[in-house]
Amino acid sequence: MTTSAITEALRLPAGPVDLTTIETDVAPGFDGSKSEGKDTLFAMGDELSDLQERLWAQCTVGSEQRVLLVLQGMDTSGKGGVLRHTIGLVDPQGVRITSFKAPTEEERAHDFLWRVEKGLPPAGFIGVFDRSHYEDVLIARVHGLAEPDEIERRYGAINDFEARLVGEGYSIIKCMLHISAEEQKARLAERLANPEKHWKYNPGDLDERAHWAAYREAYEVVLERTSTQLAPWHVVPSDKKWFRNLAIGQLLLETLRGLDLAWPEADFDVEAEQQRLAAESPVQ
Amino acid sequence: MTTSAITEALRLPAGPVDLTTIETDVAPGFDGSKSEGKDTLFAMGDELSDLQERLWAQCTVGSEQRVLLVLQGMDTSGKGGVLRHTIGLVDPQGVRITSFKAPTEEERAHDFLWRVEKGLPPAGFIGVFDRSHYEDVLIARVHGLAEPDEIERRYGAINDFEARLVGEGYSIIKCMLHISAEEQKARLAERLANPEKHWKYNPGDLDERAHWAAYREAYEVVLERTSTQLAPWHVVPSDKKWFRNLAIGQLLLETLRGLDLAWPEADFDVEAEQQRLAAESPVQ
Structure with a gap:
């Protein structure tokens, strides 16, 4: 399978990560204009839907394959936009979206992966995590919600967890x-200027902004420590919303293509069924 | 609010129902061609998405409103097609689809509404039931999976259940x-003729067809007994797939319009936040 220029460009090299050297307002691997980018994404819809249906069909004959797309990013980075514009191209029957908010008291009483396990997609589905277990090494680190030892333990726990999922049939993006x-x-x-967007704004967003550098550092550690062969990270330049949506569509498309999803063969005698249908008594 | 000709045409009059008198291969209330019908549905997408986002925004300020679309019909009637083509127009973040298969052992050990309660959409969502609690008075009646007394009890239990939901903020379609x-x-x-669709075919489908008249009768009783002022039934002629998708889109659109969904007002001082944002220390 050939990999597109976009996918190549987003692949994170091994080693330490310096996010200040990765541009945000670019469209690496894509030569076209904004409107060409939107058209290219929209044109993926049919193939994405076809592949998703094959993924689902395969699970009806026992396949354990499924996809898990993990979306992380600072406030306003566009997780919701990806769900709307990219995931919105796929048949909603085959999509399972799980949003992770601040953990509840019950969730906090368990290991951090407890609620994540419960939010995993069933076989045959494209699961999307809107935020994820990575919050437990991001906000948790920035705000000291867990001891440094525990944060340290979590990087390894995450890698073990994701390796287990891949072994079970997950493709993780x-x-x-x-x-x-x-x-x-x-x-x-923009949110403050538009009354239709006031509900999306929270004064706490500005307080979080004061921790921008600490978040960047936390992300850099996450990217270095948890980008594995089995479940690599992609850094998606997201100042251009259209490129962000297109790039993630491309990653999803290539992941699904890579599964070589054939239509299942009939487990019944097709000709016999055709004869039964043709010969049935009148139904009314 | 004005009601469209389609909605008027699909509304079931009170009293006994004779499904043999309701045509299946028609497009009541719509004058246009198939391609005009498809265009009309597609053109609803923006308004549906806008209204869904308002519904979601309202739930962030405490509204309990949500929509529940219940899809019932014989095999191949197109529940999946409605999900793909009509519900697929809405942002998937705001949609919760629950498919009801044959009940598990655990589900059978509870009242028939137990698993239905668990599948209800949270506030702010458009929930869709792909099959529903109505299976418990349809297949259950046709195949004698429950005693006649119990089936009889369920019609009332369903009406009480749905009335409670409406009282809680549900709009039920x-x-x-x-x-x-x-x-x-x-x-x-067609499924048998196309190897890509063999996985959708089950020899049991043909056995069920032999009970067509019994299912029709069971539906007629359901429609008569459970079409209430609070949660009325609509019989959607579905031989024309495009009309089926359009009609359900129209019902959903009018239901959302009827909720008078305003954008929530800011619960913070907008100007003060604008000043804070403008005055913040450099962030990098």
Whole structure:
């Protein structure tokens, strides 16, 4: 299978990560304009839907294959936009979206992966995590919600967890939606300027912005420690919303293509059934 | 609010129902061609998405409103097609689809509504039931899976249950996808003729067809007994797939319009936040 220029460009090299050297307002691997980018994404819809249906069909004959798309990024980086514009191209019957908010008291009483296990997609589904277990090494690190030893333990626990999932039939696509601090400021200002978007704004968003550098550092550690052969990270330049949506569509498309999803063969005698149908007594 | 000609045409009059008098291969309330019908549905997408987002926004400020679309119909009547083509127009973040298969052992050990309660959409969502609690008075009646007394009890239990939901903030849209026996035969033959659709075919489908008249009678009783002021049934002529998808889109659109969904007002001082954002220390 050939890999597209976009996928190649988003692949994170092994080793330490410096996010300040990865541009946010670019469209690596794609030569076209914004409107060509939108058209290219839209044109993927039929193939994505076809592949998703094959994935589902395979699970009806016992396949354990499924896809898990993990979306992480700072506020306003566009996780919701990806769900709407990219995941929205696929038949909703085959999609399972799980949003992770601040953990409840019950969730906090368990290991951090407890609620994540419960949110995993069934076989045959494309699961999407809107935020994820990575919050437990991001916000948890930035705000000291867990001891450093425990944070340290979690990187390994995450790698073990994801390796287990891949062994069970999961294809994992991890995307960090990478925006600049200036772009976030512009998007927050836009929310404040538009009364239809006030409900999306929370004064706490501005308090979080003060921790921008600490979050960047936390992301850099996450990317270095948890980008594995089995479940690599992709840093998706996301100042251009259309490129962000297109790039993630491309990753999803190539992942599904790579599963070599054939239609299942009939487990019954097709000709015999055709004869039965033709010969049935009148039904009314 | 004005009601469209389609909605008027699908509304079931009170009293006994004779499904043999309701045509299946028609497009009541719509004058246009198939391609005009498809365009009309597609053009609803933006308004449906906008209204869904308002519904979601309202739940973030405490509204309990949500929509529940119940899809019932014989095999091949197109429940999946409605999910793909009509529900697929809405942002998947705001949709919760629950498919009801044959009940598990655990589910059978509880009242028939137990698993239905668990599948209800949270506030702010459009929930869709692909089959529903109505199976418990349809297949259960046709195959004698429950005693006649228990079936009888369930009609009332369903009406009470749905009335409670409406009181809690649900808008319930119940649709019976009405196809002819000939159309089902053609669709089964098509599945058998196309190797890509063999996985959708089950020899049991043909056995069920032998009970067509019993199912029709069971539906007629359901429609008469459970079409209430609070949660009325709609019989959707479904031999024309495009009309089926359009009609259900129209019902959903009018239901959402009827909720008068305003954008929530800010619960913070907008100007103060704008000043804070403008005055913040450099973030990088």
